Amino acid sequence: MSGAPPLKSLLQEHWELAQTLRHLQIHFDAERCKGVGQCYEVCPVGCWAPDPARQKVVFHDGERCIACGACVLQCPEDAIVLE
Amino acid sequence: MATAFMKWLERRPALYDRGIRWLTFFRLATLQRGIAEQYATPGVHALEIGCGTGALTAEMAQRGAEVVAIDFAASMLAQAEIRLAHEGLLAHVSLKLMDATEITDLTDDAPFDLIVSSLAFSEMTPPAQAYILRACRGLLAPEGRVVILDESTPSNPVSRFVIGLIRLPLRFLTWVLTRATTQPLSNFPQLKTGAGYDLVSVQSSLGGALKVWVIRPAARGAGGDRAVILGRLQDKVTLRTRLIDLWALFLRIIPPYPKIQPGLYTVGEPDGNAPLLVTGNFELTVRRLVHAIDGKLDAWVLVADSAGINVWCAAGGGFLTAEKIIGALHMSGADSILNHRAMILPELCANGVDGWKIRRETGWGVHWGPIKAKDIPAYLREGRKKTDAMRWVSFPLKDRLEMVTVTLGFYGLLLLVPIAIFWRGIFFPAAASLLGVSYFYAVFMPWIPGRDGLAKAVPLSVITLLGLSAYTLVVDPVSPYAFFKRALGILAMSIFTSAELQGMSPLMRGEQANWVWEGVIAGILGLISWLVPSVLGWR
Numbered sequence: 001m002s003g004a005p006p007l008k009s010l011l012q013e014h015w016e017l018a019q020t021l022r023h024l025q026i027h028f029d030a031e032r033c034k035g036v037g038q039c040y041e042v043c044p045v046g047c048w049a050p051d052p053a054r055q056k057v058v059f060h061d062g063e064r065c066i067a068c069g070a071c072v073l074q075c076p077e078d079a080i081v082l083e
Numbered sequence: 084m085a086t087a088f089m090k091w092l093e094r095r096p097a098l099y100d101r102g103i104r105w106l107t108f109f110r111l112a113t114l115q116r117g118i119a120e121q122y123a124t125p126g127v128h129a130l131e132i133g134c135g136t137g138a139l140t141a142e143m144a145q146r147g148a149e150v151v152a153i154d155f156a157a158s159m160l161a162q163a164e165i166r167l168a169h170e171g172l173l174a175h176v177s178l179k180l181m182d183a184t185e186i187t188d189l190t191d192d193a194p195f196d197l198i199v200s201s202l203a204f205s206e207m208t209p210p211a212q213a214y215i216l217r218a219c220r221g222l223l224a225p226e227g228r229v230v231i232l233d234e235s236t237p238s239n240p241v242s243r244f245v246i247g248l249i250r251l252p253l254r255f256l257t258w259v260l261t262r263a264t265t266q267p268l269s270n271f272p273q274l275k276t277g278a279g280y281d282l283v284s285v286q287s288s289l290g291g292a293l294k295v296w297v298i299r300p301a302a303r304g305a306g307g308d309r310a311v312i313l314g315r316l317q318d319k320v321t322l323r324t325r326l327i328d329l330w331a332l333f334l335r336i337i338p339p340y341p342k343i344q345p346g347l348y349t350v351g352e353p354d355g356n357a358p359l360l361v362t363g364n365f366e367l368t369v370r371r372l373v374h375a376i377d378g379k380l381d382a383w384v385l386v387a388d389s390a391g392i393n394v395w396c397a398a399g400g401g402f403l404t405a406e407k408i409i410g411a412l413h414m415s416g417a418d419s420i421l422n423h424r425a426m427i428l429p430e431l432c433a434n435g436v437d438g439w440k441i442r443r444e445t446g447w448g449v450h451w452g453p454i455k456a457k458d459i460p461a462y463l464r465e466g467r468k469k470t471d472a473m474r475w476v477s478f479p480l481k482d483r484l485e486m487v488t489v490t491l492g493f494y495g496l497l498l499l500v501p502i503a504i505f506w507r508g509i510f511f512p513a514a515a516s517l518l519g520v521s522y523f524y525a526v527f528m529p530w531i532p533g534r535d536g537l538a539k540a541v542p543l544s545v546i547t548l549l550g551l552s553a554y555t556l557v558v559d560p561v562s563p564y565a566f567f568k569r570a571l572g573i574l575a576m577s578i579f580t581s582a583e584l585q586g587m588s589p590l591m592r593g594e595q596a597n598w599v600w601e602g603v604i605a606g607i608l609g610l611i612s613w614l615v616p617s618v619l620g621w622r
Contacts, residue, residue, distance in 0.1 A: 018595055046471065046475045074437075
């Protein structure tokens with residue numbers, strides 16, 4: 001049977017989690033956006049705004065992003081990446 | 084720290100294996116072998132629900148059965164894969180990561196001559212058990228059998244007591260590994276009849292604590308009414324709710340989380356056109372939802388299994404998923420009583436619940452409701468329209484005070500108990516500083532400059548150091564060395580508080596982002612506490 005994971009890998013995992021959490025940023029591909037607006041529906045901190053005239057959304061406030069990932073999961077066009 | 088310990092345990096399904104073997108006095112393996120010998124004859128096409136670490140899977144594959152084995156815990160499946168690869172049986176087994184409530188997706192693999200399940204049904208709620216047994220009927224070949232090996236309740240009171248004691252560590256292990264709690268299958272006779280099965284045989288072991296039931300579909304079919312309504316939820320304050328509130332105020336982070344049975348409930352007197360609201364099964368969540376809507380509207384409430392965790396954290400941690408909600412919907416039979424196909428999900432579970440998967444697989448419309456339950460009546464009145472105020476999280480003073488108390492309950496235990504034991508002299512100053520710094524921070528958080536907890540640690544430290552200096556000068560003058568020690572203590576506490584309490588705010592990222600820096604800063608402070616007195620000759 002496999003033993004316990006070495007402490008090192010556990011520390012490494014936390015290090016990576018911490019780094020990821022600190023540095024995650026939204027990358028928005030406006031080309032792909034069809035203005036479905038699910039991101040606006042689910043963003044709890046108001047990073048997105050609908051732009052009905054252009055049938056798109058606008059990503060306007062990355063500073064507020066808490067990297068929860070809701071917009072990424074709910075975008076049907078895969079136009080949003082968090083990395 | 085507690086998280087790290089849990090993570091460590093979670094990586095050890097081998098422990099679970101050994102634990103179970105031990106706690107069943109090695110009877111489990113014998114019973115599993117017996118099932119395999121009798122039913123897993125060469126060429127038999129079998130489905131195993133909840134294969135765990137693959138003990139029964141291997142027994143069956145060894146005897147020539149072709150097995151589809153499913154489990155919802157990835158760590159367990161990984162262990163099963165290791166075992167099966169080790170025994171050279173992987174070619175005969177198809178391992179799938181899925182919840183048992185999704186087995187209707189297995190129609191491509193059906194029909195099965197045999198469906199087995201070992202110690203998995205006792206981890207499910209009664210509606211899930213009934214739903215899955217019904218679903219198995221559709222997956223079985225004409226002469227197929229369902230064999231269930233699980234815990235039962237011994238009829239003899241002495242055995243019952245002994246078995247109860249033995250089950251405690253087993254339940255803990257299961258909880259750590261899968262976040263599921265187990266309940267013996269005491270009502271299996273009624274369960275199988277309701278789901279449309281006849282008993283073929285039953286075998287009893289360990290004084291009735293373990294049983295093997297063999298059942299086959301009955302000609303009469305399953306019982307009629309598919310909708311299972313678990314009851315009416317009312318906004319009531321009782322001694323029990325008060326006790327839960329008290330526990331949740333201080334020790335919410337520490338399991339067992341108060342939870343309610345997942346399933347379909349009513350609020351008020353809903354008809355087929357009333358809205359369907361979905362939520363997780365954290366007791367406090369459900370109660371706050373009911374408090375917000377009871378008396379204001381009639382609704383159906385579908386409680387999905389979120390492992391007793393609030394919806395946001397559960398969705399973020401993978402405990403509340405589209406699969407769980409699809410499962411809850413299927414089990415409830417809600418489609419047989421509702422005229423519409425629209426469910427309202429809390430906006431805050433959108434970080435982990437794939438709305439498109441629910442739409443695709445159930446045909447139901449998914450609508451993201453408001454953040455706060457109190458906005459639901461207005462949201463529904465406006466025809467499911469959210470204002471921005473309903474859409475965005477806020478962190479008002481009341482919530483900040485609640486959350487800081489919740490966090491302090493845990494950290495207070497973690498820090499103050501060891502101090503009380505090993506360092507009694509500083510207990511009162513340490514406790515007073517921890518409370519003072521934490522509540523000060525919670526109250527003034529919005530006005531303390533800084534984007535995140537680490538950045539806010541700088542102004543917070545300046546404020547607390549100024550406070551400490553004033554206190555030392557005016558109230559309690561001490562030697563420079565004593566002041567140095569106090570200052571270092573309050574500095575460490577300010578940084579820790581600010582960095583860790585980041586996690587309580589919905590407006591900042593998880594506090595795990597700070598852990599590396601907290602470690603580095605602790606190291607530097609440690610070094611200072613050791614170097615400075617030596618250099619200045621304070622020792």
